[in-house]
Amino acid sequence: MNTTDSQRLHALDAVRGFALLLGVAFHAAMSFLPGIPPGIWSMVDNSPSAFLGDATLVAHIFRMSLFFFIAGFFGRLLYHKLGAGGFWKNRGLRIAVPLVAGWVVLFPIIGLVWTMGIAKVFNGAPPAMPEMPKVPGAFPLTHLWFLYQLLMLYVAVTLLRAVFERIGDAPKQKLRALVDAGISAALRLNIGVFTFGIPVAAALMSLPFWLYWMGIPTPDGSLIPQLPASVGFFTAFVIGWLVNRSGDALAIIEKKWWVNLVFAVIATGWMLHTSHATPFAAPGTTKTVYAYVFGVAVWAWVLGLTGVALRFLSNYSAVRRYIADASYWIYLAHLPVVAALAVWVGHWPLHWSVKYPFILVVSFAVLFLSYHFLVRPTFIGQLLNGRKYPLRKPRQDPAAAPASCEGGNDGSSVATLRNISKKYGTTVALNGVDIELRRGELLAVLGPNGAGKTTAISLWLGLTEADSGEVTLLGGSPLDIQRRRGLGVMMQDVEMYKELKVRELVALASSYYTNPLPVEDTLRRAGITALADKAYGKLSGGQKRQAQFAVAICGRPRVLFLDEPTVGLDVQARELLWLNVRILLTEGCSIVLTTHYLEEAEALASRVAVLAKGRVIASGSVQEMRSLVARRQISCESSLSVDEVRGWPGVIEASRVHARLNIVAADAESLVRRLLSEDPDLRRLEVREAGLAEAFTELTKEAA
Amino acid sequence: MNDLALNTPEADAGLLTPRRALAAYLTEIRFEFTRLLRNPALLAPVTLVPVALYLLFAVVIWGDAVAKDPGTAIFFFAAFSVMAVTMPALFSISSSLGMEREMGLMRFKRAQPAPPGSWLVAKIGCGVVFCMLAYLPMLVAAIWAGTLPLDAGQIVSMSLAMLVGAIPFCALGLMMGSLVKGSAAPGYANLVYLPGCYLSGMFFPLKESMLGQAHLWPQFYVNQLAMQAVGITKPYFVSMQMAIGALLGFTVLFSAVAIWRLARKG
Numbered sequence: 001m002n003t004t005d006s007q008r009l010h011a012l013d014a015v016r017g018f019a020l021l022l023g024v025a026f027h028a029a030m031s032f033l034p035g036i037p038p039g040i041w042s043m044v045d046n047s048p049s050a051f052l053g054d055a056t057l058v059a060h061i062f063r064m065s066l067f068f069f070i071a072g073f074f075g076r077l078l079y080h081k082l083g084a085g086g087f088w089k090n091r092g093l094r095i096a097v098p099l100v101a102g103w104v105v106l107f108p109i110i111g112l113v114w115t116m117g118i119a120k121v122f123n124g125a126p127p128a129m130p131e132m133p134k135v136p137g138a139f140p141l142t143h144l145w146f147l148y149q150l151l152m153l154y155v156a157v158t159l160l161r162a163v164f165e166r167i168g169d170a171p172k173q174k175l176r177a178l179v180d181a182g183i184s185a186a187l188r189l190n191i192g193v194f195t196f197g198i199p200v201a202a203a204l205m206s207l208p209f210w211l212y213w214m215g216i217p218t219p220d221g222s223l224i225p226q227l228p229a230s231v232g233f234f235t236a237f238v239i240g241w242l243v244n245r246s247g248d249a250l251a252i253i254e255k256k257w258w259v260n261l262v263f264a265v266i267a268t269g270w271m272l273h274t275s276h277a278t279p280f281a282a283p284g285t286t287k288t289v290y291a292y293v294f295g296v297a298v299w300a301w302v303l304g305l306t307g308v309a310l311r312f313l314s315n316y317s318a319v320r321r322y323i324a325d326a327s328y329w330i331y332l333a334h335l336p337v338v339a340a341l342a343v344w345v346g347h348w349p350l351h352w353s354v355k356y357p358f359i360l361v362v363s364f365a366v367l368f369l370s371y372h373f374l375v376r377p378t379f380i381g382q383l384l385n386g387r388k389y390p391l392r393k394p395r396q397d398p399a400a401a402p403a404s405c406e407g408g409n410d411g412s413s414v415a416t417l418r419n420i421s422k423k424y425g426t427t428v429a430l431n432g433v434d435i436e437l438r439r440g441e442l443l444a445v446l447g448p449n450g451a452g453k454t455t456a457i458s459l460w461l462g463l464t465e466a467d468s469g470e471v472t473l474l475g476g477s478p479l480d481i482q483r484r485r486g487l488g489v490m491m492q493d494v495e496m497y498k499e500l501k502v503r504e505l506v507a508l509a510s511s512y513y514t515n516p517l518p519v520e521d522t523l524r525r526a527g528i529t530a531l532a533d534k535a536y537g538k539l540s541g542g543q544k545r546q547a548q549f550a551v552a553i554c555g556r557p558r559v560l561f562l563d564e565p566t567v568g569l570d571v572q573a574r575e576l577l578w579l580n581v582r583i584l585l586t587e588g589c590s591i592v593l594t595t596h597y598l599e600e601a602e603a604l605a606s607r608v609a610v611l612a613k614g615r616v617i618a619s620g621s622v623q624e625m626r627s628l629v630a631r632r633q634i635s636c637e638s639s640l641s642v643d644e645v646r647g648w649p650g651v652i653e654a655s656r657v658h659a660r661l662n663i664v665a666a667d668a669e670s671l672v673r674r675l676l677s678e679d680p681d682l683r684r685l686e687v688r689e690a691g692l693a694e695a696f697t698e699l700t701k702e703a704a
Numbered sequence: 705m706n707d708l709a710l711n712t713p714e715a716d717a718g719l720l721t722p723r724r725a726l727a728a729y730l731t732e733i734r735f736e737f738t739r740l741l742r743n744p745a746l747l748a749p750v751t752l753v754p755v756a757l758y759l760l761f762a763v764v765i766w767g768d769a770v771a772k773d774p775g776t777a778i779f780f781f782a783a784f785s786v787m788a789v790t791m792p793a794l795f796s797i798s799s800s801l802g803m804e805r806e807m808g809l810m811r812f813k814r815a816q817p818a819p820p821g822s823w824l825v826a827k828i829g830c831g832v833v834f835c836m837l838a839y840l841p842m843l844v845a846a847i848w849a850g851t852l853p854l855d856a857g858q859i860v861s862m863s864l865a866m867l868v869g870a871i872p873f874c875a876l877g878l879m880m881g882s883l884v885k886g887s888a889a890p891g892y893a894n895l896v897y898l899p900g901c902y903l904s905g906m907f908f909p910l911k912e913s914m915l916g917q918a919h920l921w922p923q924f925y926v927n928q929l930a931m932q933a934v935g936i937t938k939p940y941f942v943s944m945q946m947a948i949g950a951l952l953g954f955t956v957l958f959s960a961v962a963i964w965r966l967a968r969k970g
Contacts, residue, residue, distance in 0.1 A: 095712050353945060482719060484817040491815065495807035497735070499742040504735055511731035512817045514720055516723035535742075555817075 008250050010316050011309040017324035018305070019067040020033055020331040022059055027143070027335060028359045029056045031342035031357035032352050039127075042117035042339035047352040057275065058268055060215045061294065062301035064146065065236040069302050071150055072240025075157065084158070091154055093383060099147040101245075102332050109336040110142055113624035117343035137224035143335050145220040152225060153237045180246045183239070187252040193263050194304060196239060197295020200232035204291045212275040212290060236302065250310060257307025267293050312608060315480045326371040328384050333370065337363045377568060413472075414439050414559050414590045415460055422455055429455040430466075431614040437559065442581065442591040444601035447611035448700050453594045454492070456611070457561055460592070461489060474558060485514055488557030490548045492564050498537025502528060502547045506554050513555030526550035527576045541568040549577060551585065560591045566600060578604060598696055612700045623633070625696075626689060632668040636661055636685040640678060648674065712915050720819070729822045736826040740834060746796055747837065754788030755841045762851045774853040775936065781842075781852050782862070782930045786923055788838040793873035796939070797831050798889035801881025810966055824878070824959060831874030832867060839866050854934055861933035869926030872951045875958035876922065882965040884893040892932050915941065925950045 029052040030036065038044050072695040079087045091575060141148055164172065186192035204210060206227065207217070218234075219226040243249040253260075270293055274286065313320060341359045348355060375381045382388045415437040422430040430452045437443050445453050459471045462478035474486045496505050503519060510516035523529045528546050531539065536547060544567055552560060562581075566574045581591060581604055593603055601608055602622055604636045611617040618625060631652060637659045645663060646652045650671055653664040665671045668687050675682055721727065740746070761781045762770050770777045804810055813823060843863065846852040854862065880892050901907060902923035903917060918924045918941075929947040942950070 183749040463811060463815055481817050481820065484815070485720075487815075487817075489812075489815050491808065491812055493808050494812045495809065496812075497804075497809070499741055500735055504738065506732055508735050509816060511724075511728040512819070514724065 005378060006309060008314060010320070011314045012073060012306070013324040014320050015306055015309045016067065016070045016074075017320070017327035018309075019070065020327040021323070021333055022063045023143075024334045024338060024363065026056055026059045026063065028130065028338040028342070028363060029356065031346060032356060038121045039118055041342070042114050043342040043346040044121050045342065045346050045352065045355065046348075047350065047355065049352040049356070052352065052356060054272055057213055057215075061268065061271070061297050062264075062305070064216070065232060065298045066302045066305060067146065068150070068153065068233040068236040069240040069243075069306070070314065071153070072157075072237035072242075073244045074240075075154065075237070075242045076244040086155075088158075091151070094386070095147050095150055095154075098332060098384065099144055099151070103142065103144050103204060104146075106144070106333075106336060107140065107142060110339065113336050113339045113343060117339065117346070120343060120346060127202055137222045139221070139223045140646055141220045141223075143220065144332070145218065148223070149219060149229065149233055152230075153234060156234060156516055157238065157241060176245075179242060179531045183242050183246045184252065187249055187303070190256070190259060190263075192239075193260060193299045194296055196299040197292070197297075199235050199295075200228060200298065201232040201295040202293040203228040204294065205288060210272070210287070210291075215294065232298070236298075253303055253307045254310035255307075257304055257311050258482060260300050260304030260307055264297060264304045267297035267300055271297060289462050315477060316482060318482075325376070325381075326368060329371045329375045329380070330364075330367040332384075334363060334367055337366055337596065412439050413437060414475075415473045415592070416471070417456060417459060417466075418470040418472075420456075420458070420459065420466045420471065420678065422452075422464065422466050428614050430459075433469075433614070433616055434607050434609070435616060435619070436628055437590050439590055440588050441606040442585055442593060442604050443609045444605035445594045445611060446598070446601060447591060448607060451611040451700075452614045453611055454563065457491075457563055457592065460559075460561065461487070473625050480518075485512070485555065486558040487561065488552040488559075489561045490545075490552040490563060490565050491561075492567075494548070496536050496544075496548070496551070501533050501535055502539070502550070503532040505547060506550050509551040510554045516555045517553070519554070522550050522554040523578060525553065527573070527580075542570055545569055546573055546577075549580070553580070557589060560589055562591060562593045564595055565593070566595070566597065591697075603662055610696060610699050618699050631664055631666050632687055632689055634663045634665060634668055634671060634685070634687050636673070636675065636682050638675065638679045638682045640675070640682075709725070725807055725819060728819050729825055732818070732822040732826040733829050736830040737833070740830055747834075747877075750792045750796065750834070750838050751841055754791065754838055755845050757787075758842050759845055759849065762846070763849050767851075770851050771799040777851055777853055778931070778934060778936060781846055782927055783901075784842060784935075785839055785862070785930065786869065786906055786926050787864050787901055788842050789835040789870045789926070790873045790897060790900070790923060792834040792838050793831050793870055793877045794893040795877075795890055796834065797827065797874055797877030798880035798884075798893050799886045801827070801858060801878055801899070802884060802886030802889040804886075805881070805966075809914040814967070820963075824963065827878055828871060828874045828959075831877065832870045835870035836867065839863070858934040862930055863927070868951065869922075869929060872922045872954040872958065875955045875962065878962040878964075879958040881961040885945040919950075922951065922954045925954075 029049075030041040031045040032047065032049040032052045033041075033056065034048040034050055034053050036044060036048075078090060082090055090590075093611065134585075164175075167175070183192075186195065200216065204216070210217075216228050217226065219229040239581065243253070246652070256393065271290065274290055338359060341362055345355045345358060375384065376389050378388065413436045417433055417435045420430050420433045421428075433442070433452070433456065435445070435456065445456060447453050455464065459466055460473055460478055462480075462484060463472075465479075473483045476483045478484060478487075500508070503523065506519050506522050510519060510522070516522075517525070520529075523532050526546055526549050528543070528550055531543055539547060545565065549562075549565060552562070566577060578600075579594075581679065585591065593601065593604065605622055607621055608625050610617050610625070638661045640661060642654050642656045642661065645651055645661065648671070650665050650667045651663055652666060655662050663671065672687065675685075762777070762784070766776075766780070769781060801810075810823075843852075843859070847859075852859070876896065880889055880896075884892055900903070900921045900923040903910075903914070904921040904927060905915070905918050906923055906927040910918055918929070925942065925947040928942050929944065929951070932944050932947070
């Protein structure tokens with residue numbers, strides 16, 4: 001599973017959590033529905049709300065289909081990860097056990113709450129409760145019906161797979177390809193929104209009695225599968241399963257998030273309008289159209305909301321993760337809590353806009369607290385989420401940590417760009433670039449202006465997203481703020497708050513990190529203790545760069561990005577910065593440096609990558625780069641004319657500066673022999689290897 | 705129900721403890737204030753202009769009408785208060801954010817691991833205080849001049865309404881600052897500021913035919929909220945819940961655009 005995929009799973013986890021928590025809000029609103037007959041719900045509130053009525057209608061359109069869609073997606077993932085046996089064992093523990101145990105515990109409590117509520121509604125004289133209808137399979141599943149339904153869907157899909165496996169290999173492959181292409185096309189061309197809902201619409205049409213508000217009638221009263229629910233949720237589940245199969249479906253759903261939401265809003269608006277006019281569907285055109293639009297709305301919401309999550313919630317967030325983990329428990333346990341609260345507040349002489357939020361706040365508080373203390377650290381958490389978390393995290397001793405977090409150069413990479421392409425309009429900034437930063441090294445990224453250096457760094461900083469390819473920083477996406485807590489950065493063309501003092505700027509930046517250096521230490525290391533109480537706006541250009549360097553190192557970065565760090569620095573300040581860079585390297589920090597001063601790269605870099613026109617044209621150690629250019633510089637005082645020397649074989653370039661003749665040649669030895677024999681008065685001869693500067697000029701000239 | 709425990713050890717290492725996250729928010733707010741206080745040039749006009757205008761109109765020009773009818777006096781005070789509160793939010797916040805963007809600061813903040821909401825909270829928090837700095841001198845002047853026939857409780861309610869009303873305008877200032885350059889921001893702010901003052905009906909009652917468009921201006925809801933907060937129900941077009949709901953809606957909309965824009969462009 002690559003990083004992009006695992007990020008997408010974060011998004012889908014969030015969607016599932018959302019669908020479940022929405023269920024809590026949904027049930028909390030039930031007692032406020034205008035005209036709800038007494039006895040259906042635990043309470044009939046004295047302040048009904050048309051707004052909540054509409055809101056529940058909207059939520060009810062999609063929330064369970066959304067849940068089963070995600071369940072299908074994860075179902076296939078799990079099936080392929082664990083195999084059939086492992087899958088069933090896992091589902092047995094996570095789904096069947098909570099279904100049985102949950103029902104045994106919850107049913108009597110729910111019964112008690114209802115009895116109390118109904119007594120209150122009828123002022124202590126409730127009519128006799130109707131008996132459970134005497135039909136085969138009748139059983140009060142309560143809200144846990146969704147687990148039962150899920151198990152049936154697992155059975156159905158396992159059987160389907162078994163049938164599918166019996167087909168011959170060739171037609172099987174063909175069928176697979178066809179289905180994958182079909183799903184992709186249906187999503188890409190917006191056909192899915194208008195067709196996926198047709199089966200459930202047809203099933204709803206078959207109902208003799210259908211209240212619009214009900215949507216898919218909840219199959220909570222019987223063990224025998226109900227037609228609309230089975231059809232509707234099976235479709236959702238199977239499409240989720242197939243989306244997991246397909247290579248590009250998630251990407252399309254992500255891209256189309258707003259299109260689908262627009263469809264959802266239009267369809268829902270029409271449904272609200274119609275259901276206000278006639279809440280009950282007499283057979284006829286309206287019912288047919290309503291059923292169809294309902295199917296469209298279901299899928300527009302399912303795809304739209306999933307798309308929103310993929311687009312905006314793909315990065316790891318500890319808070320979202322916690323909520324997603326908690327949501328299963330919360331949904332299992334919420335019903336008696338919200339129903340009891342509804343009974344409690346039902347006769348209070350307050351407006352629903354006060355009572356409804358009150359119910360939500362109290363029930364979420366109770367449910368999250370119970371999750372945190374009774375579930376997350378115990379066997380229940382292990383059972384529901386597959387993992388137990390200790391209540392307290394072991395604390396780290398900040399004093400023991402070095403200035404940067406990890407030591408040693410073990411050659412593993414801490415930041416990579418893999419096959420990255422990026423365009424701005426029609427300008428290609430990067431074109432299939434691969435760059436890797438290894439632990440503990442300094443990588444100098446060189447290149448002429450406009451070569452793509454700043455774009456490369458922006459990708460690593462999470463400032464831009466690549467058109468294609470994969471960017472990683474400290475093992476994940478740089479869009480994750482947690483990853484970025486491991487980086488320090490000094491950017492070009494950035495000013496800081498000019499009213500703040502240097503010390504304050506460092507303190508502000510330090511507050512963003514988990515374990516920063518003490519502010520005074522940072523100032524001392526950067527050599528700017530004397531400037532600490534000066535306002536940033538009053539500093540010289542070089543002093544500003546020093547302050548920016550302090551801000552870059554204050555968080556004990558594991559990866560440091562220095563974009564032209566020494567521009568405008570005097571010699572002393574530059575030496576100090578170089579020294580700091582070397583110290584950071586020995587402490588295990590990895591550094592990316594862009595610079596125009598090639599001697600800087602030569603002095604500091606472990607490796608060099610040369611970019612030109614959006615491509616990496618060369619990379620390697622400084623030594624390797626030099627030897628790429630097999631030539632040497634010869635310099636001497638001689639009376640020979642430049643034009644004459646230029647004509648000699650092996651001479652690449654010749655020029656004269658005052659008395660000195662400078663020659664660049666491939667074969668220095670034979671040239672020196674000839675020089676000495678042609679000019680016996682020749683003096684002060686020097687021969688040296690070509691430097692990085694020559695190599696760089698040569699390389700970029702070739703690329704141009 | 706999570707079947708796929710995602711291994712994110714590196715991510716776990718980068719988590720801020722709640723205490724540190726709170727500290728990060730507080731530090732951001734503290735320095736935002738520090739910057740505000742170190743810019744007296746920015747404070748002076750915003751705090752002086754509304755008070756001067758209010759005294760000119762409510763005491764000098766229409767002093768008689770104000771003295772005769774408490775309703776008119778409150779109407780005047782509310783209108784000038786809304787004007788005072790919206791000015792710093794629209795002009796200062798938008799141009800300062802615009803300038804910060806031009807300096808590359810917001811881009812830099814994105815690269816740094818600054819908690820995503822901290823600058824928003826700091827900017828809105830400081831903006832609200834700034835708005836109060838524009839409002840309070842007016843309040844003091846009105847009490848001193850005796851042109852505000854309200855009891856202490858009503859004054860507190862009125863001030864709370866202004867405090868709440870400042871929030872959507874701060875968000876609007878942020879949205880403008882995130883969309884245009886610092887130098888262009890005051891021009892755009894004027895597009896909302898002046899028409900909003902007049903078309904929202906807070907300075908003079910609107911004709912029936914013009915009432916519909918008044919709902920487009922956040923000023924309208926702040927004014928409605930302020931009038932109802934002190935118990936004046938005429939002229940009264942929307943309920944208090946509706947006014948608060950609309951202001952909340954404006955805040956969410958404007959902040960969302962600002963966040964969305966800054967997350968992409970910096």
